Amino acid sequence: MTSIRIRRSSVTAVLAVGALALSLSACGSSGGSDYAAQDSAPASDAVQPAAPAAAVPTTKSAEQKGDQPFGAACAAVPKGGAGSFAGMAKDPVATAASNNPMLSTLVTAVKQAGLVDTLNSAQNVTVFAPTNEAFNKIPKATLDAVLADKDKLTKILTYHVTPNRLAPTALPGSHKTLQGGDIKATGTGGDFTVNGTAKVQCGNVQTANATVYIVDTVLMPTP
Secondary structure, three states: HHHHHHHHHHHHHHHHHHHHHHHHHHHHHHHHHHHHHHOOHHHHHHHOOOHHHOHHHHHHHHHHHHHHOOHHHHOOOOOOOOOHHHHOOOHHHHHHHHHHHHHHHHHHHHHOOOHHHHHOOOOEEEEEEEEEEEEEEEEOOHHHHHHHHHHHHHHHHOOEOOOOOOOOOHHOOEOOOOOOOOOHHHHHOOOOEEOOOEEEEEEEEEEEOOOEEEEEEOOOOOO
């Protein structure tokens, strides 16, 4: 009888230990499931990464849209290559002008006056650039005489440059030039006149170091 009781006690102990082990195992399994559930939580419950900057509208885009060139003559600017608006924006102003077929006479005058390096190295200037047709308004004999007179030519060309970039909104008013005299612009929107006679044909053209307003008349400083 004693032997039977001992065996029954042993069986009971074994069963109790087994039950305890199963209970602990179940607890451990339950905890592991909870962590797994947290790790695999739906994306909507997790912290999402910030949206890429490009996907967020910014005021800069609006500013850039307002910085586009304007004017009827802008249509004559090449659509691609170094002479296009995008191409000119990469080069300093004298180099950019040399790639624009509307400004070939101006480029000749700039070279004649020895101002290529001066204009290309200037920082943040505005250039009023006369078209070829603007130079054609000057009698040939007079133009030839000016091109042959480096001092006079330099004064005329530097009169077309102001020492700061002028956005269209800042264009109206009087502005000091590199020559020392003043020019006066009037108008608003896309309709501007300089010194009462020179019409802006294509304005707000950007180069690497200047803002350019292409005009239909050569500006003459007061003697």
